[in-house]
Amino acid sequence: YRRTRSLHGPSPATKFGPKACMLQNPKAVMHIQDPASQRLTWSKPPKSILVIKKIQDHRLLQPFKDLCIFLMEEKDMIVYVEKKVLEDPTIADDESFGPLKKLSTFREGLDDLSDRIDFIICLGGDGTLLYASSLFQGSVPPVMAFHLGSLGFLTPFNFDTYQSQVTQVIEGNAAIILRNRLKVKVIKENWESKVGQEHPVEENGRIVAKHGENDLGKRAVQYQVLNEVVVDRGPSSYLSNVDLFLNGRLITSVQGDGVIVSTPTGSTAYAAAAGASMIHPNVPAIMITPICPHSLSFRPIVVPAGVDLQIMLSPDARNTAWISFDGRKRQEICHGDRINITTSCYPVPSICFRDPVNDWFDSLAECLHWNVRKKQSHLTDVEDY
Amino acid sequence: YRRTRSLHGPSPATKFGPKACMLQNPKAVMHIQDPASQRLTWSKPPKSILVIKKIQDHRLLQPFKDLCIFLMEEKDMIVYVEKKVLEDPTIADDESFGPLKKLSTFREGLDDLSDRIDFIICLGGDGTLLYASSLFQGSVPPVMAFHLGSLGFLTPFNFDTYQSQVTQVIEGNAAIILRNRLKVKVIKENWESKVGQEHPVEENGRIVAKHGENDLGKRAVQYQVLNEVVVDRGPSSYLSNVDLFLNGRLITSVQGDGVIVSTPTGSTAYAAAAGASMIHPNVPAIMITPICPHSLSFRPIVVPAGVDLQIMLSPDARNTAWISFDGRKRQEICHGDRINITTSCYPVPSICFRDPVNDWFDSLAECLHWNVRKKQSHLTDVEDY
Amino acid sequence: YRRTRSLHGPSPATKFGPKACMLQNPKAVMHIQDPASQRLTWSKPPKSILVIKKIQDHRLLQPFKDLCIFLMEEKDMIVYVEKKVLEDPTIADDESFGPLKKLSTFREGLDDLSDRIDFIICLGGDGTLLYASSLFQGSVPPVMAFHLGSLGFLTPFNFDTYQSQVTQVIEGNAAIILRNRLKVKVIKENWESKVGQEHPVEENGRIVAKHGENDLGKRAVQYQVLNEVVVDRGPSSYLSNVDLFLNGRLITSVQGDGVIVSTPTGSTAYAAAAGASMIHPNVPAIMITPICPHSLSFRPIVVPAGVDLQIMLSPDARNTAWISFDGRKRQEICHGDRINITTSCYPVPSICFRDPVNDWFDSLAECLHWNVRKKQSHLTDVEDY
Amino acid sequence: YRRTRSLHGPSPATKFGPKACMLQNPKAVMHIQDPASQRLTWSKPPKSILVIKKIQDHRLLQPFKDLCIFLMEEKDMIVYVEKKVLEDPTIADDESFGPLKKLSTFREGLDDLSDRIDFIICLGGDGTLLYASSLFQGSVPPVMAFHLGSLGFLTPFNFDTYQSQVTQVIEGNAAIILRNRLKVKVIKENWESKVGQEHPVEENGRIVAKHGENDLGKRAVQYQVLNEVVVDRGPSSYLSNVDLFLNGRLITSVQGDGVIVSTPTGSTAYAAAAGASMIHPNVPAIMITPICPHSLSFRPIVVPAGVDLQIMLSPDARNTAWISFDGRKRQEICHGDRINITTSCYPVPSICFRDPVNDWFDSLAECLHWNVRKKQSHLTDVEDY
Structure with missing residues (x-):
C-alpha cells in the first residue's frame, strides 16, 4: 500500500499536546484540491480553439498548417489565430494554404477574446504561453503547448504525435497544473489624459x-x-x-x-x-x-x-x-x-505532458542543464589519484 | 474596506474559460486554516510546563530562577526541567534556590514526556527550540521562546516583560505559527543487533x-x-x-x-x-x-x-x-x-511575538543582516560624482 | 628578521629539477617595482592643482572653499576647477567666497588638461575619482581623495585633518597604489559623419x-x-x-x-x-x-x-x-x-591613506559590510542549546 | 603588426603628469619572464623519469606498460615508479611485463626523490599531478600529464599520440606554465614527542x-x-x-x-x-x-x-x-x-598541450561545463514568442 501522492503537504495536526489546540475559524478555512490530483474536465465539448504560433520561425510553418487543418477538418473546430500571423508573407503568399479562409482572426488589444475561447494550443517556445496568458486577463482556458525540437519549461509536448495528444485532451483526459499568476x-x-488617449485601454x-x-x-x-x-x-x-x-x-x-x-x-x-x-x-x-x-x-x-x-x-x-x-x-x-x-485567483491551467513533477524535472535538466555532468567530469580532486 | 490577510494565497478559480473546469475529487480536497489567522486556544488550562534552558551560559541563571519561581508560585504550575540542568554546579550549589526541590525532572532519552507537557518555554538561543522539537517526536505542545540580548529566528520574545507575556499566552491570547517539520x-x-544494544531506543x-x-x-x-x-x-x-x-x-x-x-x-x-x-x-x-x-x-x-x-x-x-x-x-x-x-503532520506550534510576517522580517534583519546597509554606503558608482 | 613585504609574489625559481630550466628570453622580461614599496616623488614641486568636487551636495560647499583657499593662499598653488562648479548657484551667489576670482576653470570636453595638472584632489564620493580618471586619457597626475562622512573604496582620506595630509603629500611623502585601467x-x-558632427571629438x-x-x-x-x-x-x-x-x-x-x-x-x-x-x-x-x-x-x-x-x-x-x-x-x-x-599602461596613481592592504580591507568592511556581523548573531544552530 | 602576447600586463607608466613619478627602489624591482613566453629547455638531456599512475584503474594498465617500455627501450631512460604500483596484483601477476625488473622503485615518505628525477609523466586524473607535487617539496621537475578519456584541468595531453608528444618535450620543445604553489x-x-615518533618526518x-x-x-x-x-x-x-x-x-x-x-x-x-x-x-x-x-x-x-x-x-x-x-x-x-x-617560490612547471590560455578554456568547458548550453536552450523569455 502506498499513500496517495500529495503536492501540498499533509494537513497538519491541530492539537498540540494534551491541552492546546488551534482556534477554529471557519471563515479562514481554505478548501484546496491537492495539486497532485488536478485533472481537466469539460462541461461541454470544446469548440473554439485559439492557436498561437511563434512568429518569424520558418520551421513552424508546416506544423502550424497541419495543426490548423487537423483541428478544422478532423475535429470540426473553429480555429482562431492572430491576424498578423496570417499577414506573415510566408503564410499569406502560400497558395496551397486553402483553409486559411476559414480561420477566424483577432487583433491583440482590439478584439476581446474573453469567454470566446474554449481551448488554447501553443506552438513554439515558452514565449507563446506568456503571450497566451497576456491575452486572458481573467479566466484562462486550458493551454496545451508544443515545442519543436527543444523542450521548454512551459512547452512540454513534442509535436511529433500531436494528433493523438490533442485528441486525448479534447476528450477530457489530461492532468493539469494550475500555474499561479x-x-x-x-x-x-x-x-x-492626452489627446489620442481617449481609449486608454491598455x-x-x-x-x-x-x-x-x-x-x-x-x-x-x-x-x-x-x-x-x-x-x-x-x-x-x-x-x-x-x-x-x-x-x-x-x-x-x-x-x-x-x-x-x-x-x-x-x-x-x-x-x-x-x-x-x-x-x-x-x-x-x-x-x-x-x-x-x-x-x-x-x-x-x-x-x-x-x-x-x-x-x-x-x-x-x-x-x-x-x-x-x-x-x-x-x-x-x-x-x-x-x-x-x-x-491572482486566475491561474493558467497548463496541460501536463506526464505530470507536474516529471515535467518540471525534465525541464530543469533540458533547459537549465541543472546539475547535468559528464559522469567522469568533476573538479580537481586528489581522490583521482 | 480591506480584504482579510492571507498567508496561503487565494483559492484559485476552478473554471477555465467557457467550458473547461477542474475535475472534482472530494477525496483529494484539503481543508486548511489560513496561516494568517492561526491562533492558540486551550481545551483546559495548562498545568505542566517544560522549561528549557541553554546550558553553560551564566547570564541565563537568574532569569531561569525567576521564571521557575514565577511559574510555580504565581501561576501554580508544575515545572519540568531536564535533570542535567539541575546538576549544573552553578544551580546545584546555589542554596538560595529553594524552589529547586519542587521542580520535576526528566532525563533525555530515558523519560518519555509525550502527553505530559502542556506548554514549553525556552530560554536562550535558537538551539533550545531545536532541542524542544527533538523531545517531542509526535504532537508538540505550544512553545514560547525567549532570547536574552540577541533576537533569534526561533526565539522572538524579549525576556524583559516575561511575566505579562507568559500570562497572556496562558490565558489563550496568542498568534501561532505552525513550523513544519x-x-x-x-x-x-x-x-x-549487538550486545549492549538490546534497548535500541534512539x-x-x-x-x-x-x-x-x-x-x-x-x-x-x-x-x-x-x-x-x-x-x-x-x-x-x-x-x-x-x-x-x-x-x-x-x-x-x-x-x-x-x-x-x-x-x-x-x-x-x-x-x-x-x-x-x-x-x-x-x-x-x-x-x-x-x-x-x-x-x-x-x-x-x-x-x-x-x-x-x-x-x-x-x-x-x-x-x-x-x-x-x-x-x-x-x-x-x-x-x-x-x-x-x-x-511531518506534527508541526511545532511556535508562539509569535507580533505575527508570522513581522517576526520573520525582524529576524532576517537582526540575525542575517539581510540587505542592511548604512544609507550612505554603497558600491562605487559614478553617480556619486 | 622579517622579509620585506611583497604584493606581487616571489620571483619563482626557474630551475626545475636537476636538468630543466626556463628558456631565457630577455625581450620578454618585465621589470616591476613591487607594489608594496611604491612611493610617490616629485621631480619639481607641484604647482597646478585640480580640485574635483561632487556636485549637488551642500555639505561639501564649506570644505571645498576651505580647501581652495588653503591651496591658493597657504600653498601658493594654481587651483583648477570645472567651470560648472562655479556656476552652481550656491557658490556663484556666495559673496563671501572672494578667492573665486582667482580660480582657473576648464570645461569638460573642450579644454584639454593633459600636461597642465600636477596633482588632483577629489572631494566627495568614489564618483569623483572616476570622473578624474575620465579627464586624463593618457598619463594621470597623482590623486588624493577625501570622503566626507562615509569612507569609499576610492576615497580613503578623512577631511578633518586635510591640511597636514595635503602638506605631507606635496612634500613627497606618500605611498601610492597604481590602479590599473x-x-x-x-x-x-x-x-x-553627419552634420553637426564635424568635431567628432568625444x-x-x-x-x-x-x-x-x-x-x-x-x-x-x-x-x-x-x-x-x-x-x-x-x-x-x-x-x-x-x-x-x-x-x-x-x-x-x-x-x-x-x-x-x-x-x-x-x-x-x-x-x-x-x-x-x-x-x-x-x-x-x-x-x-x-x-x-x-x-x-x-x-x-x-x-x-x-x-x-x-x-x-x-x-x-x-x-x-x-x-x-x-x-x-x-x-x-x-x-x-x-x-x-x-x-592600459596609464594607471591612476592613487595616494594611500595607510597602505594598499589596510586601505582595501577598511573599505571592504565599511562600504560592503564584508563579513561584518554582530558577534552573537548567527544562523540557527543547535550548538546554541 | 601585432604586439607580442602578454600574460602579465604592460609595464605601467611610472611618470604621473608633468611632475610626479614613482620613487625608484632598485631593491624592490622584480624581473619576471612574461608567462606567455615561458618555454622549457634542458641543461643536459633528461635521463631519470618518474612515471605516476592513478591506482586502481584497470584501463590504465596497458598504457602504463606501453609508456614504460617506450621510455626504457626507445628512449633509454631510467624509469622510476612507486613501489606499491608494482605490488598491484594486476601488474605483479602479469608475466608478460618483463621490463618490470628494470624499473626503479621508491616508497613514498621513505625515499627522497629530490634531485634524482629529471622529468615526470603522469597518467590518469588530476590527482596524479597533485600527488607528484606532494613528492617534491622543493624544486619540481617538469611534469607532463596525460588523461585517458576525459580532459582534466591538470592533465591536458591525450594519450593517443604519446610517443611523438613525449619525444617533442624531451627534445626541449615545449611551452610551460608555472603553477604557483x-x-x-x-x-x-x-x-x-611520543614514543614511536622518533622520526617525525612527515x-x-x-x-x-x-x-x-x-x-x-x-x-x-x-x-x-x-x-x-x-x-x-x-x-x-x-x-x-x-x-x-x-x-x-x-x-x-x-x-x-x-x-x-x-x-x-x-x-x-x-x-x-x-x-x-x-x-x-x-x-x-x-x-x-x-x-x-x-x-x-x-x-x-x-x-x-x-x-x-x-x-x-x-x-x-x-x-x-x-x-x-x-x-x-x-x-x-x-x-x-x-x-x-x-x-611558494617553487612552482610546478606543467607542460602545456597548446598554451596556457587555450588549455585553460578547454578545461573550463570540458570539466566544468562553463557556460555550455545548447544553442536553443535558455530561460523562459517572451522573446521566444
Whole structure:
C-alpha cells in the first residue's frame, strides 16, 4: 500500500499536546484540491480553439498548417489565430494554404477574446504561453503547448504525435497544473489624459479604476503576469532605488539594477538568471529577487502566495524606474506611483505532458542543464589519484 | 474596506474559460486554516510546563530562577526541567534556590514526556527550540521562546516583560505559527543487533519497524527535524556521492560535500550558508540545497511540502556518507541504507511575538543582516560624482 | 628578521629539477617595482592643482572653499576647477567666497588638461575619482581623495585633518597604489559623419583612427576606464547576445543582461553586485562577469592583465547592445562593431591613506559590510542549546 | 603588426603628469619572464623519469606498460615508479611485463626523490599531478600529464599520440606554465614527542624547525600545496571559528564550515564548489573562500600572491579545526597552533598541450561545463514568442 501522492503537504495536526489546540475559524478555512490530483474536465465539448504560433520561425510553418487543418477538418473546430500571423508573407503568399479562409482572426488589444475561447494550443517556445496568458486577463482556458525540437519549461509536448495528444485532451483526459499568476496593479499619480488617449485601454491590461476629473487624474491599470513583474533602472545608467512593502510594512529598500517579483513558474526564468533558487510551480509562493543589488547580503526571499506587496520609488530616489510585465508593456514609474502585487485567483491551467513533477524535472535538466555532468567530469580532486 | 490577510494565497478559480473546469475529487480536497489567522486556544488550562534552558551560559541563571519561581508560585504550575540542568554546579550549589526541590525532572532519552507537557518555554538561543522539537517526536505542545540580548529566528520574545507575556499566552491570547517539520526515516540494511544494544531506543528517535530475525536485521529509526537533515561526507576528505529520488524518480546525483534537505524554517540556517534563498516558514515547501557541489549548475530547488524524498549512496560511491538531524545524532550511512524524508503532520506550534510576517522580517534583519546597509554606503558608482 | 613585504609574489625559481630550466628570453622580461614599496616623488614641486568636487551636495560647499583657499593662499598653488562648479548657484551667489576670482576653470570636453595638472584632489564620493580618471586619457597626475562622512573604496582620506595630509603629500611623502585601467577601443562599422558632427571629438575619449572616405566610415574611439566597461541590453527588454574573444579565440557567448569587464578596482563595484569575487587592486588581472546570465554555469572568471579581449554582437543577435564606460558615455553597439579591451599602461596613481592592504580591507568592511556581523548573531544552530 | 602576447600586463607608466613619478627602489624591482613566453629547455638531456599512475584503474594498465617500455627501450631512460604500483596484483601477476625488473622503485615518505628525477609523466586524473607535487617539496621537475578519456584541468595531453608528444618535450620543445604553489607552515604549540615518533618526518612535509626541549615542544611542519589548504570543522557537527590574518592584520573571522586558501590552479577545484570565481593560473594571486559561511556578506576575495596569511583558532572557539593539504594529511588544529601561508617560490612547471590560455578554456568547458548550453536552450523569455 502506498499513500496517495500529495503536492501540498499533509494537513497538519491541530492539537498540540494534551491541552492546546488551534482556534477554529471557519471563515479562514481554505478548501484546496491537492495539486497532485488536478485533472481537466469539460462541461461541454470544446469548440473554439485559439492557436498561437511563434512568429518569424520558418520551421513552424508546416506544423502550424497541419495543426490548423487537423483541428478544422478532423475535429470540426473553429480555429482562431492572430491576424498578423496570417499577414506573415510566408503564410499569406502560400497558395496551397486553402483553409486559411476559414480561420477566424483577432487583433491583440482590439478584439476581446474573453469567454470566446474554449481551448488554447501553443506552438513554439515558452514565449507563446506568456503571450497566451497576456491575452486572458481573467479566466484562462486550458493551454496545451508544443515545442519543436527543444523542450521548454512551459512547452512540454513534442509535436511529433500531436494528433493523438490533442485528441486525448479534447476528450477530457489530461492532468493539469494550475500555474499561479500575479495580479499587478499600477496606480499612476498625476496622470494626464492626452489627446489620442481617449481609449486608454491598455492592450492586454485592464483599466480597473478611472477616477473622475476631480480626482486629479489618478489611473490604475492591472495586468496578470505568469512569470514575473520587473522593476528596473530602464535605459538609465543610474541605479534604481525602490521601497518594497509587504502587508503594509516596509521590508527593504532595493538599491541596484532592480527587483524581480516572480511566480514559482517565473523562478526558472529571469529570477534564476539573477541568482534565485528554483521553485516548483505547485508551491504557493511569491519570489522576490534583487537584480545586481548593491548589498552583498541581499539574498532572494520566498514569501507566502497570499501576501500583498507594494513597490514605490524611494522618496530620495534621484531617477525614475521602469516596470515590465512578463517582459512586455515596459513603462516608466515616477514618484508617487504605486505598484500593488498579489497572487491572482486566475491561474493558467497548463496541460501536463506526464505530470507536474516529471515535467518540471525534465525541464530543469533540458533547459537549465541543472546539475547535468559528464559522469567522469568533476573538479580537481586528489581522490583521482 | 480591506480584504482579510492571507498567508496561503487565494483559492484559485476552478473554471477555465467557457467550458473547461477542474475535475472534482472530494477525496483529494484539503481543508486548511489560513496561516494568517492561526491562533492558540486551550481545551483546559495548562498545568505542566517544560522549561528549557541553554546550558553553560551564566547570564541565563537568574532569569531561569525567576521564571521557575514565577511559574510555580504565581501561576501554580508544575515545572519540568531536564535533570542535567539541575546538576549544573552553578544551580546545584546555589542554596538560595529553594524552589529547586519542587521542580520535576526528566532525563533525555530515558523519560518519555509525550502527553505530559502542556506548554514549553525556552530560554536562550535558537538551539533550545531545536532541542524542544527533538523531545517531542509526535504532537508538540505550544512553545514560547525567549532570547536574552540577541533576537533569534526561533526565539522572538524579549525576556524583559516575561511575566505579562507568559500570562497572556496562558490565558489563550496568542498568534501561532505552525513550523513544519520533516519526518525522516533511516532504514539500515544489514543491521546487526549487538550486545549492549538490546534497548535500541534512539534517544529522541523512534524505532518504527523492527523486523524479525528472518528479516536479516533491517532496522528503521525515525526522527522529526525542525531545521534540516544533512547528508555529508563526515570526517572523510573525499566527496560524498548520493542519489536523490523524488516520488520514486531519480532526480539527481549529488557529488560534493553533501546535501541539505530543509524546512522553510531551516532555510535561514545551514541552507542559507550553503547559498539557498530564504523561505518564509508559512510556505508549504521542502528545500533541497547542495553543499559545495562539484557542478556549477547545481542550484538549490524548492519542492512542494507533500513529496516523498529518498536519499541513498550512489551505487558507485567509494565512501560512506554521514547523516545528522538538526545538527545532532550524527551517524553513518552505508550502501543499501535508505533515507526517506517527507513533511511531518506534527508541526511545532511556535508562539509569535507580533505575527508570522513581522517576526520573520525582524529576524532576517537582526540575525542575517539581510540587505542592511548604512544609507550612505554603497558600491562605487559614478553617480556619486 | 622579517622579509620585506611583497604584493606581487616571489620571483619563482626557474630551475626545475636537476636538468630543466626556463628558456631565457630577455625581450620578454618585465621589470616591476613591487607594489608594496611604491612611493610617490616629485621631480619639481607641484604647482597646478585640480580640485574635483561632487556636485549637488551642500555639505561639501564649506570644505571645498576651505580647501581652495588653503591651496591658493597657504600653498601658493594654481587651483583648477570645472567651470560648472562655479556656476552652481550656491557658490556663484556666495559673496563671501572672494578667492573665486582667482580660480582657473576648464570645461569638460573642450579644454584639454593633459600636461597642465600636477596633482588632483577629489572631494566627495568614489564618483569623483572616476570622473578624474575620465579627464586624463593618457598619463594621470597623482590623486588624493577625501570622503566626507562615509569612507569609499576610492576615497580613503578623512577631511578633518586635510591640511597636514595635503602638506605631507606635496612634500613627497606618500605611498601610492597604481590602479590599473582598461583601454577600451570601440570600432564602429559603417559610421556616417553627419552634420553637426564635424568635431567628432568625444568628450573624454580620443579618436584614435579616423580613416579616409574610401575607408567606408570606420571610426575608432578609445576610452580609459578605472572600474569597468559594461555591455548590456540597454533600454531593450530583450537579451543581449554578445561573443567574447580572448587573444583571438572565441571563449564564450554571453546570453543575458550583459557582461562586465572590470579592473580589480572595479571588482568591488558593479561586478560585486553581479556576483563576482572581490580582487585586491594590486593583482594584475582582468575580471569578466556576466550580468544575469541565462546559463546556471556561467561563473565570473579572472584572466591575466595582459590579454586582449574583444566583444562583438553575436552573428545571430536579434537586438543591438549598449556600452558604457565607468557608467558614462552610453552608446549603441551594432552588428559589425568591435570592442577591444586590454590593460592600459596609464594607471591612476592613487595616494594611500595607510597602505594598499589596510586601505582595501577598511573599505571592504565599511562600504560592503564584508563579513561584518554582530558577534552573537548567527544562523540557527543547535550548538546554541 | 601585432604586439607580442602578454600574460602579465604592460609595464605601467611610472611618470604621473608633468611632475610626479614613482620613487625608484632598485631593491624592490622584480624581473619576471612574461608567462606567455615561458618555454622549457634542458641543461643536459633528461635521463631519470618518474612515471605516476592513478591506482586502481584497470584501463590504465596497458598504457602504463606501453609508456614504460617506450621510455626504457626507445628512449633509454631510467624509469622510476612507486613501489606499491608494482605490488598491484594486476601488474605483479602479469608475466608478460618483463621490463618490470628494470624499473626503479621508491616508497613514498621513505625515499627522497629530490634531485634524482629529471622529468615526470603522469597518467590518469588530476590527482596524479597533485600527488607528484606532494613528492617534491622543493624544486619540481617538469611534469607532463596525460588523461585517458576525459580532459582534466591538470592533465591536458591525450594519450593517443604519446610517443611523438613525449619525444617533442624531451627534445626541449615545449611551452610551460608555472603553477604557483602555496607554502604552508603549521606550527604546533605544546607538541609532545611520543614514543614511536622518533622520526617525525612527515611523509611529504618537511620539518622546518625542531626546537630544543627547553622550547616546550614546539614543532613546525611545512607543506607545498598546488590546489589549496583547507581548514574546516572536520568530523564535528559544530562550526569552526578561525581568525584570518593578512600581513599581521586580523582581516576577518570565519564562522562556518571552514575556509579554503587556494592558488589560481585550485580556484577551479574545491574553491569553485564553494562559490569562488575562477582564476587563470597565470594570475599571481591567492584566493580566500569561505565554506558555507554564517554571514550572507562573506564573499570570496582575491589577494596579491606575495602576502603572508595566518590562520588560528579564534580565542573563543569551542571546538578545534582540521587542516588538509590538497585533500591529504588531514590533522587537527588546536588553540595556540598557527598556520602560516604564502606563495611558494617553487612552482610546478606543467607542460602545456597548446598554451596556457587555450588549455585553460578547454578545461573550463570540458570539466566544468562553463557556460555550455545548447544553442536553443535558455530561460523562459517572451522573446521566444
